[in-house]
């Protein structure tokens with residue numbers, strides 16, 4: 008049992024780390040592009056070269072950059088939370104508590120995956136059937152969105168931008184499953200090396216400095 | 218159960234579910250719970266729409282840019298120069314380093330829009346220095362935490378950008394309106410320090426610096442200290458909008474750190490940019506999630522309920538403002554400044570600005586200063602946590618030392634609440650509002 | 652109520668869109684004996700930008716939504732012909748055109764190509780777009796040369812400013828006031844009521860009544876929501892929209908009277924271009940028409956010009972009859 012869990016965890020960890028290595032350069036280059044775009048638009052206006060596309064670039068890049076960061080931030084527990092309750096709990100109960108939270112988040116990400124796929128025109132039967140059965144959501148009544156709404160000036164369909172959302176949801180789910188397996192392992196075998204939490208950004212930074 | 222969205226959210230928050238997911242789950246639960254009445258299943262799609270459009274807006278671009286500017290300055294050794302400059306100016310006074318701490322925060326506030334950046338940057342330098350100089354570590358942490366809330370009150374300010382965005386107010390006007398309250402807090406904190414220094418016989422930090430050294434220290438911080446001048450000058454002379462100013466600030470910081478001061482190495486650039494991307498990505502998602510939450514709150518008529526409730530207590534606007542302050546202060550104890558603004562802004566705005574006719578910029582500053590001071594109040598205060606982890610002192614001990622400073626900040630909040638001109642004079646004089 | 656119809660728009664309750672919606676709500680709810688309920692969401696409360704609202708309408712989450720010409724261009728790009736500069740000469744012709752067969756043609760084309768939305772009526776929101784400037788009176792296209800004009804992020808608006816020789820500058824709405832004050836932009840292309848509502852007259856000192864675009868408001872209903880209604884209820888809703896149209900068309904004109912007065916009291920100057928100057932504007936704007944024809948062909952241009960010519964003839968005949 009433990010060895011099977013370990014196998015799954017190490018596989019998922021490898022996948023999630025690989026995803027992180029892909030997302031990181033996208034994230035920092037994205038910020039750099041935003042910076043260049045602002046400077047260009049200020050400079051362009053001053054010199055009389057009009058660049059009306061810049062504002063459209065921002066409305067695309069801001070949400071996409073958030074969806075790029077979300078999976079890494081979630082896996083490394085960087086989102087703000089109130090931790091008093093958790094800090095009150097000890098050992099096994101604390102682990103059980105985290106397990107329950109991440110199971111709830113799994114439902115959230117599954118709904119998110121289903122809805123974001125519909126948003127780009129895809130009806131995904133596995134999540135639909137599962138969620139309708141479990142929560143009685145009647146997701147089947149939400150039709151996949153087929154109309155083509157374009158972003159003026161840059162002439163890109165919104166749908167192309169929305170694709171970042173189901174990708175984000177998939178990565179969130181992969182991170183979620185890794186964390187859940189880690190907590191299950193923690194309940195069975197609390198002293199296992201793999202039970203330690205995923206390192207936070209600060210820890211990663213500190214290790215680099217050493 | 219019309220307030221179900223709120224109770225669900227508070228419950229999720231209490232059991233340590235991250236705020237961003239708590240907001241989304243509470244919104245979703247409200248829709249599902251009320252299916253067939255106010256909602257249909259496809260309204261879940263509206264939540265997703267709100268999440269997306271909440272982040273997809275031009276003025277929000279200022280957020281990642283100011284965060285980037287702050288990251289660059291922290292990495293680029295600019296903080297150290299500011300502290301040294303403050304020291305030559307005021308280090309010889311009794312309680313010297315405490316004053317230096319506050320003055321550095323004021324200077325730093327002109328470059329950075331974040332209180333947390335201020336706490337970690339100045340705290341990691343000044344808390345050990347103050348301890349060596351004979352202060353208790355908890356007092357050093359308290360001064361750091363109390364003064365770093367000036368960061369987002371003196372422009373530029375991340376909080377005000379968020380507020381301007383969700384409430385449709387001009388960010389330039391908010392920036393101008395924050396200057397005087399920010400300086401008032403700085404002045405008030407220095408006054409308290411002055412009396413504490415006499416009472417506890419605090420040490421001086423150094424001899425009065427000769428004019429030549431002051432000049433040299435000023436020269437070393439010249440380039441960074443030029444940032445607010447460039448920002449304000451650029452905005453007022455029509456070179457760029459307040460939103461674009463954020464990008465200009467980041468670009469300027471980048472240029473100064475990389476080329477002029479050479480304190481930022483080219484190979485560090487990806488790491489610095491990534492840190493900014495992570496910090497802003499987290500906040501952006503939170504903004505989107507709180508848009509979903511506000512949407513649900515609006516659909517079930519929450520603003521109206523709150524407004525009816527408040528107006529049933531009293532119709533005296535002065536009293537209502539006082540109640541509002543107490544409520545914001547309590548909320549600030551539990552919620553971070555960003556989420557507090559995002560969740561409460563639209564609801565309270567509709568009561569005080571729309572129903573009671575308060576000036577939108579004035580109300581914005583009351584709200585922003587309140588939730589910013591909330592960053593330094595227990596139990597949930599990000600600045601407090603950071604100060605505690607930098608100083609390695611328990612939060613409770615810091616809070617005890619901080620009470621006199623908090624008293625000053627509450628006093629300033631009351632002053633700006635009831636003396637409208639303290640906030641509105643500057644933006645009016647600059648022609649930013651009518 | 653058996654059916655709830657949600658109406659959303661970005662304008663505030665001070666807007667004529669709100670008045671029109673109230674009239675629709677009142678008529679539909681009473682004529683249907685409460686079987687149909689109408690809910691109004693002004694100020695972007697249901698959806699916060701044009702594309703998001705369009706998606707909500709096309710998605711069926713929102714039953715009724717009003718687009719501007721620019722907003723419609725997002726999901727039906729050929730509709731940009733409605734914003735072709737100087738297409739419509741005045742309110743009388745505009746109203747006649749938007750009561751005529753052109754509306755049916757747009758309705759049919761969108762039902763055919765997009766499918767999810769049915770055009771109900773066309774009203775006006777805010778009057779006409781004019782060139783308003785901070786420091787220099789625009790009388791001819793030459794005066795626009797090098798001018799930084801704030802435009803919305805829509806192709807045809809940008810093309811127009813470019814054709815006149817200006818520099819199109821998109822600025823987010825909450826920042827327009829400051830940007831006019833500091834000189835980031837030197838003018839806008841808004842209707843007079845929007846100018847006065849946002850207190851732009853603090854900085855804008857000149858308006859040139861070139862009237863380059865009629866600010867049409869196109870009222871759409873989600874097609875499924877319409878088909879789900881019984882024929883009797885469809886008729887009630889249709890009639891409600893006719894009353895809405897009358898209300899929403901009259902108000903901008905009435906509010907414009909006060910708004911122009913406010914503008915003048917604030918020290919503003921209003922200039923009416925002469926016939927020759929107008930012709931010069933039309934000539935200078937020709938590249939925009941070419942740009943449109945290149946991208947979308949001549950079908951809609953021809954249809955629109957036919958509609959304008961027919962209406963001019965009809966109105967002249969009416970006048971001659973009356974003056975006989």
Ligand code: NA
Nearest residue numbers: 326329368373
């Ligand atoms: Na600041």
Ligand code: NA
Nearest residue numbers: 318322361364
């Ligand atoms: Na400080």
